[in-house]
Amino acid sequence: MTARIIDGKATAAALRQDVAKAVETLKADHGVTPGLAVVLVGEDPASAVYVRNKGKQTVEAGMNSYEHRLDAATSEEELLDLVRKLNADPAVNGILVQLPLPAQIDSAAVIATIDPAKDVDGFHVINAGRLATGLPALVPCTPVGCVILARQVHADLTGMEAIVVGRSNIVGKPVAQLLLNENCTVTIAHSRTRDLAGVCRRADLLIAAVGRPEMIRGNWIKPGATVIDVGINRVPKDDGKTRLVGDVAYDEALKVAGAITPVPGGVGPMTIACLLRNTVEAACRQNGIEPIL
Amino acid sequence: MTARIIDGKATAAALRQDVAKAVETLKADHGVTPGLAVVLVGEDPASAVYVRNKGKQTVEAGMNSYEHRLDAATSEEELLDLVRKLNADPAVNGILVQLPLPAQIDSAAVIATIDPAKDVDGFHVINAGRLATGLPALVPCTPVGCVILARQVHADLTGMEAIVVGRSNIVGKPVAQLLLNENCTVTIAHSRTRDLAGVCRRADLLIAAVGRPEMIRGNWIKPGATVIDVGINRVPKDDGKTRLVGDVAYDEALKVAGAITPVPGGVGPMTIACLLRNTVEAACRQNGIEPIL
Numbered sequence: 001m002t003a004r005i006i007d008g009k010a011t012a013a014a015l016r017q018d019v020a021k022a023v024e025t026l027k028a029d030h031g032v033t034p035g036l037a038v039v040l041v042g043e044d045p046a047s048a049v050y051v052r053n054k055g056k057q058t059v060e061a062g063m064n065s066y067e068h069r070l071d072a073a074t075s076e077e078e079l080l081d082l083v084r085k086l087n088a089d090p091a092v093n094g095i096l097v098q099l100p101l102p103a104q105i106d107s108a109a110v111i112a113t114i115d116p117a118k119d120v121d122g123f124h125v126i127n128a129g130r131l132a133t134g135l136p137a138l139v140p141c142t143p144v145g146c147v148i149l150a151r152q153v154h155a156d157l158t159g160m161e162a163i164v165v166g167r168s169n170i171v172g173k174p175v176a177q178l179l180l181n182e183n184c185t186v187t188i189a190h191s192r193t194r195d196l197a198g199v200c201r202r203a204d205l206l207i208a209a210v211g212r213p214e215m216i217r218g219n220w221i222k223p224g225a226t227v228i229d230v231g232i233n234r235v236p237k238d239d240g241k242t243r244l245v246g247d248v249a250y251d252e253a254l255k256v257a258g259a260i261t262p263v264p265g266g267v268g269p270m271t272i273a274c275l276l277r278n279t280v281e282a283a284c285r286q287n288g289i290e291p292i293l
Numbered sequence: 294m295t296a297r298i299i300d301g302k303a304t305a306a307a308l309r310q311d312v313a314k315a316v317e318t319l320k321a322d323h324g325v326t327p328g329l330a331v332v333l334v335g336e337d338p339a340s341a342v343y344v345r346n347k348g349k350q351t352v353e354a355g356m357n358s359y360e361h362r363l364d365a366a367t368s369e370e371e372l373l374d375l376v377r378k379l380n381a382d383p384a385v386n387g388i389l390v391q392l393p394l395p396a397q398i399d400s401a402a403v404i405a406t407i408d409p410a411k412d413v414d415g416f417h418v419i420n421a422g423r424l425a426t427g428l429p430a431l432v433p434c435t436p437v438g439c440v441i442l443a444r445q446v447h448a449d450l451t452g453m454e455a456i457v458v459g460r461s462n463i464v465g466k467p468v469a470q471l472l473l474n475e476n477c478t479v480t481i482a483h484s485r486t487r488d489l490a491g492v493c494r495r496a497d498l499l500i501a502a503v504g505r506p507e508m509i510r511g512n513w514i515k516p517g518a519t520v521i522d523v524g525i526n527r528v529p530k531d532d533g534k535t536r537l538v539g540d541v542a543y544d545e546a547l548k549v550a551g552a553i554t555p556v557p558g559g560v561g562p563m564t565i566a567c568l569l570r571n572t573v574e575a576a577c578r579q580n581g582i583e584p585i586l
Contacts, residue, residue, distance in 0.1 A: 129422025132470075133462045159487045167473060169426045177425075180460060180481055185492060187480040188473055194452045199478060 003227075003257040006149050012269035015148065016061055019276045022293045023062040026283065034283035035064035036094040036120065036275075037086045041079060041105065042072035047098045054096070054272055061276050066092060076105045080113050087115040093286055094120035094279035117286055120278040122174070131177050136285075138278050143175035145270025146207055146228045147182065153226045153259045154205075158183035161202050165189045165216065165247070166209035171230055175207055196220075208247035218252025227253055227260040230267050296520075296550040299442050305562035308441065309354055312569045315586045316355040319576065327576035328357035329387040329413065329568075330379045334372060334398065335365035340391045347389070347565055354569050359385060369398045373406050380408040386579055387413035387572035410579055413571040415467070424470050429578075431571050436468035438563025439500055439521045440475065446519045446552045447498075451476035454495050458482045458509065458540070459502035464523055468500055489513075501540035511545025520546055520553040523560050 026032045036058045040051045051067065058065035068082060079097070086092045095118045101107050111119075116126040122140040130137035150157060162184035166172035172188060179186045189199045191210075200206055200220040206227045208216050213233035221227060231247030246263035253260055261267055277293050284291045319325045329351045333344045344360065351358035361375060372390070379385045388411045394400050404412075409419040415433040423430035443450060455477035459465035465481060472479045482492045484503075493499055493513040499520045501509050506526035514520060524540030539556035546553055554560055570586050577584045 125419060125422035125426060125428065127422070128425045129418035129420070132421045132425040132466060133418055135418065158485050161487075173425060173473075176481075180466075180483075183483075183485040185480065185482050185486040187478065188469075189478050190473075190476075192451050192476040193478040194454075 003254050004259040006152055006259050006261045008261055008266040008269045011152055012273040015273040019280055020061045022280050025292055030289055032283055032287050033064055034093045034279050035091045036279045037066040037092045039068045039097045041070045041074050042102050051098055057272050072102055079105055079110060083113045093283035094118055096121050118282055120275055120282055140170055140174045141271045141274035142171050143178055144274040145267050146175050147178045149228055149261055150205055150226055160184045160204040162205040163187045163189055163200055163203035164207045171209040210247050212247060213245045214249040216248040218249055218256050221253055221256045223256055224258035227257045229261050229263055296547050297552040299445055299552050299554045301554055301559040301562045304445055305566040308566040312573055313354045315573050318585055323582055325576055325580050326357055327386045327572050328384045329572045330359040330385045332361045332390045334363045334367050335395050344391050350565050365395050372398055372403060376406045386576035387411055389414050411575055413568055413575055433463055433467045434564045434567035435464050436471055437567045438560050439468050440471045442521055442554055443498055443519055453477045453497040455498040456480045456482055456493055456496035457500045464502040503540050505540055506538045507542040509541040511542055511549050514546055514549045516549055517551035520550045522554050522556055
């Protein structure tokens with residue numbers, strides 16, 4: 001038996017189409033064109049690629065994209081000033097400051113300064129608190145993408161044993177909250193978990209978000225389980241080049257799981273699509289419109 | 294074998310002593326006397342008893358207690374005005390509005406109006422978000438009490454399989470966050486969990502917070518497990534009177550568990566003690582003093 005491969009690229013493309021339709025409706029019915037501002041400080045090549053893709057997909061969805069590229073030597077106060085300007089700009093519905101930031105800037109201070117209503121990354125403490133207490137929130141993009149992918153396989157996640165491996169603020173903890181909202185029985189496992197393999201083997205739905213290449217082996221997976229692999233790790237190949245692998249040993253898992261996301265082409269493409277969705281949601285709320293996505 | 298009984302009364306008394314000592318230090322070294330304002334709207338008898346006990350224990354710990362009793366017909370705006378006054382009053386370090394509130398008042402609006410720095414119940418979305426993202430927070434009292442009681446049995450909870458039954462904002466979710474901070478492998482189970490008995494049987498540490506009398510039976514408990522029973526349910530006795538029982542079938546559990554909290558005398562007494570602790574913590578932070586508890 002071979003697992004069904006969950007196509008993140010196709011799912012993300014479909015979500016981007018839904019976003020584009022929602023944007024058309026917003027323009028036609030409300031005269032609102034959502035705008036996303038992305039701020040990049042410095043020249044980290046991976047961040048630059050990511051920012052470029054965000055801008056491109058924002059425009060393709062019919063929204064306005066505002067890119068702000070600041071010198072690597074930018075001071076925290078200069079960046080905070082820009083964030084405050086974007087907070088006050090009615091054309092900007094979403095603000096994303098690309099992480100990581102240079103060492104002279106405190107990321108926490110920057111995130112805390114973003115208007116929670118425009119915090120499309122969902123990292124502000126108010127959005128974390130709203131998610132934790134079951135209120136409408138802007139939710140971090142990768143966790144939302146994980147849940148959408150799981151729902152490609154299971155229309156209803158109620159009662160499933162979900163194991164989340166990893167407890168970061170960016171993925172592990174928010175995805176656990178979302179799965180709880182989906183009525184899963186949720187376990188959060190991490191580096192201090194005893195018998196991690198045994199805990200993983202309980203999972204009907206396994207979310208791997210540890211950032212360690214191929215740590216989760218095939219025999220850690222319950223036969224037929226759905227596996228969502230958040231990891232994107234670059235490892236050396238024999239020829240001196242590198243390749244991307246997930247947190248799950250994919251070839252092994254393929255023989256055991258019922259469904260699995262590949263790396264690349266799984267969770268990765270969902271992240272920007274969910275960012276666009278968050279931007280539309282933010283634009284709706286800021287204009288007193290019932291969210292249409 | 295009979296389980297060790299975890300003495301909540303004694304643990305709470307010891308914590309209140311620690312609080313009283315901290316208050317003495319605050320007075321002597323900083324000239325600060327922490328103050329707790331408790332607001333009761335209406336005449337619910339259980340709430341009145343609870344408010345009276347809070348006031349009494351606040352004074353016994355050397356702090357100032359400010360009780361505000363409002364008529365059951367008080368409007369939301371009147372209550373919000375009082376909260377705003379307390380927010381602005383430097384003598385008040387902690388504000389607790391006793392729940393439930395009469396139907397004409399939106400509890401969420403009241404909680405959102407309390408200054409997060411004075412939110413000693415830990416219900417404000419900013420405190421929930423701070424807890425969820427690992428920042429210093431005012432944490433709801435009952436969950437903190439649960440963890441303190443568990444640590445009476447285990448100096449270090451790292452690696453324990455903790456099962457939390459119940460997913461309320463007041464107990465289930467915050468206690469799960471705290472146990473994750475203690476490095477437990479944490480599972481949140483609830484009414485939609487399949488095979489709840491089987492899930493409970495995995496627990497080294499079982500937190501019962503469902504509000505259903507004696508729902509968790511002895512054979513749901515792993516031999517030797519530590520059981521923390523948050524439930525306080527009033528049930529009829531044969532003689533027409535009532536008695537208090539927990540969410541766990543205590544007599545059955547006593548024969549299986551390694552340690553267990555009784556009802557009453559377990560988690561219950563911890564709640565006010567933790568409220569006093571939160572008030573001292575709030576007073577420290579508001580005065581720029583490193584928390585001394």
